[in-house]
Amino acid sequence: MSFPDAIAHASIFLATQEIRSTLIPQSVLVIGRTTLSRSINAFVKLSPITYVVDQRIATVDSERAADRLFTQLPELQGVVHSEEWMAKWNKVAERAHKLIESLEGWNEAVIARTIAAEIADDTALFISSSRPIRDFEAFANPRNGITTYANRGLAGIDGNISTALGIAFNHKSTIAVLGDLSFLHDLTGFINNEDINCRFIVIDNDGGGIFSTLPQRGSIGFETLFGTPHGLNLASIAQSLGIAAVQISSLEELISQVKAPIKGVSIVVCDVPSREVNADNLKAILDSLSKS
Missing domain, CATH: 3.40.50.1220 (TPP-binding domain)
Structure with missing residues (x-):
């Protein structure tokens, strides 16, 4: 990146x-x-x-x-x-x-590709662990003009909000991309209400999307052990903490949010198709490559 x-x-x-x-x-x-x-x-x-x-x-x-x-x-x-x-x-x-440039629609692959392309120069980009970092690695195109950060030593989902805010403290503007569980696991990172310019883009597929791409998909008890659906309104949670938040469901809205000036801390929740739909989409992409 x-x-x-x-x-x-x-x-x-x-x-x-x-x-x-x-x-x-x-x-x-x-x-x-x-x-x-x-x-x-x-x-x-x-x-x-x-x-x-x-x-x-x-x-x-x-x-x-x-x-x-x-x-x-x-x-x-x-x-x-x-x-x-x-x-x-x-x-x-x-x-x-x-193939990747030809991808269309509102899905996690296209969202990663779009954020990477549309983010303004001189902006810091933080990408959280699990599914988001893998989507950027797979679908983003290399570019200059931005500084990219990620936690890769320990691939867990804890502390990503706090990490992003710490990075944003030293940059004029920052965009942080998180999954929904990463967001929920570190909500207390927002409690100090610092004067920091950071826009969080949260990919909400109602649970641990990465597990639907792994061999345990479809196993007995999958949703309880791996999928862990939360069923929560993430924008409302952010607003309850006094943070400006919107929920979006289109590329046009995403591009507008990525390009908008970043002032203070704000949340953009991307309401994406289900984890199973995303896993099927990724499989279709891989199948297309192997057959072409």
């Missing part, structure tokens, strides 16, 4: 085994830690050689495993650039880009 030349949509097109099998690398250089994306990590594991570069290896992360470990960027000998491999990668990436 903060690099215009970054590789986009890899977490989507590498999610299919058929595509991964055509892009097996000779070696992988990991700087820091990889993302939590299963598809990216599955791709990295295909490589016969893995190099890791991370200063933390010398102190707090001393048990890190790889074929070779470095605390600073090394000069790697014998690494051959493959034009054929790059051509394959670029072909798949372009196919994914065209």
Whole structure:
């Protein structure tokens, strides 16, 4: 998101085994830690050689495993650039880009793509854990002009409001994208009513949407254990705390809210289709990539 030349949509097109099998690398250089994306990590594991570069290896992360470990960027000998491999990668990436650009409607994938594209320059963007960070990783296009933040060390949903407000304290304007459960789990982050310019965009699919995309979907007791529907009006909750809040259900409304000047703390609740509909939509996108 903060690099215009970054590789986009890899977490989507590498999610299919058929595509991964055509892009097996000779070696992988990991700087820091990889993302939590299963598809990216599955791709990295295909490589016969893995190099890791991370200063933390010398102190707090001393048990890190790889074929070779470095605390600073090394000069790697014998690494051959493959034009054929790059051509394959670029072909798949372009196919994914065209598919993602063609997506329409009011759904979580298009919402992530739209926020990333429409957010104004010199704005900070905080993306919460669970489904939102994965949607931005998959569907946002790389750009410059913004600074992007996310909590990735611990992938839980606690403390995201407080994190976003802390980030916003040091920026003129900030947009924070949260899921509904992340929002509910940290409501007390609003109690101090600080003079901070931060607009929270809350994706409300009435529960833990990420679990509908995982193998336990449809299992006995799924809604109680994983879906955890809350059935609450998030805009009303925000208003009860003295925070301006609106509920929206269209891209036109979303674009208007993203582009509007940010003054103080406000909440925009996106009333999106159900978790099951979103999971089916993601599966359809993956199926389209694997068949194209």
